[in-house]
Amino acid sequence: MNWSWPFFFDYITNGLMMRGAWTTVWLSVVSMVLGLGLGIVAALMKMYGNALLRYIAEFYIWLFRGTPILIQLIIIYTGLPQLGIRLTVIESAILGLALNEGAYLAEIIRAGIMSVDKGQDDAARSVGMRWTQRMRFVILPQATRTIIPPLGNQFNGMLKTTSLASVISMEELMRSAQMLAQINFRVLEVYSVAALWYLLLVTIWSAIQVRIEAHYEKPFGPAAAVSPEAEKELKKALQQAGTAKI
Amino acid sequence: MSMDTQPTPQPHAEAPQTRPARGAKTLGEPVVIIENVRKAFGDNEVLRDVSMTIRKSEVVVICGRSGSGKSTLLRCIDQLETIDGGTIRAAGHLMGFRETGGRRVPLRDHEVARQQRDLGMVFQNFNLFPHISVIENIMLAPTRILGRPRAEVKDEARALLARVGLPEKENAYPRQLSGGQQQRVAIARALAMKPKVMLFDEPTSALDPETVSEVLDVMIDLSHAGMTMIVVTHEMGFARAAADRVVLMHGGEIVEDAPPDQFFTAPKSEHTRTFLSKMLSH
Numbered sequence: 001m002n003w004s005w006p007f008f009f010d011y012i013t014n015g016l017m018m019r020g021a022w023t024t025v026w027l028s029v030v031s032m033v034l035g036l037g038l039g040i041v042a043a044l045m046k047m048y049g050n051a052l053l054r055y056i057a058e059f060y061i062w063l064f065r066g067t068p069i070l071i072q073l074i075i076i077y078t079g080l081p082q083l084g085i086r087l088t089v090i091e092s093a094i095l096g097l098a099l100n101e102g103a104y105l106a107e108i109i110r111a112g113i114m115s116v117d118k119g120q121d122d123a124a125r126s127v128g129m130r131w132t133q134r135m136r137f138v139i140l141p142q143a144t145r146t147i148i149p150p151l152g153n154q155f156n157g158m159l160k161t162t163s164l165a166s167v168i169s170m171e172e173l174m175r176s177a178q179m180l181a182q183i184n185f186r187v188l189e190v191y192s193v194a195a196l197w198y199l200l201l202v203t204i205w206s207a208i209q210v211r212i213e214a215h216y217e218k219p220f221g222p223a224a225a226v227s228p229e230a231e232k233e234l235k236k237a238l239q240q241a242g243t244a245k246i
Numbered sequence: 247m248s249m250d251t252q253p254t255p256q257p258h259a260e261a262p263q264t265r266p267a268r269g270a271k272t273l274g275e276p277v278v279i280i281e282n283v284r285k286a287f288g289d290n291e292v293l294r295d296v297s298m299t300i301r302k303s304e305v306v307v308i309c310g311r312s313g314s315g316k317s318t319l320l321r322c323i324d325q326l327e328t329i330d331g332g333t334i335r336a337a338g339h340l341m342g343f344r345e346t347g348g349r350r351v352p353l354r355d356h357e358v359a360r361q362q363r364d365l366g367m368v369f370q371n372f373n374l375f376p377h378i379s380v381i382e383n384i385m386l387a388p389t390r391i392l393g394r395p396r397a398e399v400k401d402e403a404r405a406l407l408a409r410v411g412l413p414e415k416e417n418a419y420p421r422q423l424s425g426g427q428q429q430r431v432a433i434a435r436a437l438a439m440k441p442k443v444m445l446f447d448e449p450t451s452a453l454d455p456e457t458v459s460e461v462l463d464v465m466i467d468l469s470h471a472g473m474t475m476i477v478v479t480h481e482m483g484f485a486r487a488a489a490d491r492v493v494l495m496h497g498g499e500i501v502e503d504a505p506p507d508q509f510f511t512a513p514k515s516e517h518t519r520t521f522l523s524k525m526l527s528h
Contacts, residue, residue, distance in 0.1 A: 117373075120373060122326050122367075122369065123367075123369065123373035123374070125325075126369075126436070127362070127435065127439055128364075128387060129359055129387065129391055131355050137386060138375055142376065219377050219421065
């Protein structure tokens, strides 16, 4: 047995690991936001665009869902300079992760838009909304409700997928662990701590996701199905039954 | 030709004698003019050469069995469907087209949207926006589409809610309301854009029987206030109480177009007699 608790606890409070974890967080958020933008544009192009726009969107989705993210990152950072396109590590990591994520999100967003009742589009037209207004005020806000759960799942994945950016020397959590492992050769301790960091980040995100889902469910939630009058009646009945708490 | 069953050129001439309570109503200039409209879904001809004129403040009830084309006609007027032939003029617009040098050019999406602002539509399934509150449903189009100030629009929205009898529901979500309440909010939402014509597509068909009257009462009030209305409905009671004309559609054509008294007591078309006997046997 060669497990060192001192190294383990040292890695937990290690500044390099903490900075790495912070980089993982912001890299995930930035890539997700950009990926979401790309996904919305690709989904709308595929659903409402002319033949050319549809073809471009389908090609993009096909290409980035059909190839490993690892190859995409390496091509962007190491391969593109051959064509005279030089991006920094950070730019390459964000671009690769966002392009990859956008392709997956496009399909999720498309499904969300399709889940909105056709009558909503009729109603939005009937009060005089043009396409952009129908999308912005009526269709997308309702699609969001369907999209949020799988979107949260995607972000959970993103937090861990960023570890692949370590291959292009992006100094996120995985890369920090690799560097520390090379100094002390405490491989098990340092990667265990890295794994704990990922667990912590994912757990925090899960808590946030629950709140976001609750927010978007509010207009539709089961409580909303009960009319205020019925709720009052129910409270009265429960109070009379001796259970004052509701 | 679908118009040969139409009665006299002045179908309202005898209205003052037969219904004195409504005799004071004066109809203005034509607001909706439908000429030779055709519409097909694939091989299915839903509208064949439909023509009719609705004047300002007139209330026209359209009935007919399902598949007769009545809802499609309403949706064509509001440009929720495009027409295959003919002309629809409504609220001063040539719906869906622009005339340039004698040629007709189909309008783009945002140009159609501009025309639709002047027409209000009420749907069978209400189609309220479920993600926002009642007052936001009413305020959305005036504030976001017309860009009017929120405070001013909110006052109007509250007045509209009071008018449809739901002043206490402004912060409720649509799901918290009964069908009849939702439909009254939907009427308020349409009225918020100050339309020149209101189109009702079977507004009470999805309602529980006990809430039908609360919606019809709002519609009758609206007609008394002089609103121009085209109402697709099976509510013959409403037709008797509020309609200036009752139209029967059959197989995509207008087969009867008469004042209510004449429609119910002396219909000219065989289809109307069949339709009425089926309605009465319910």
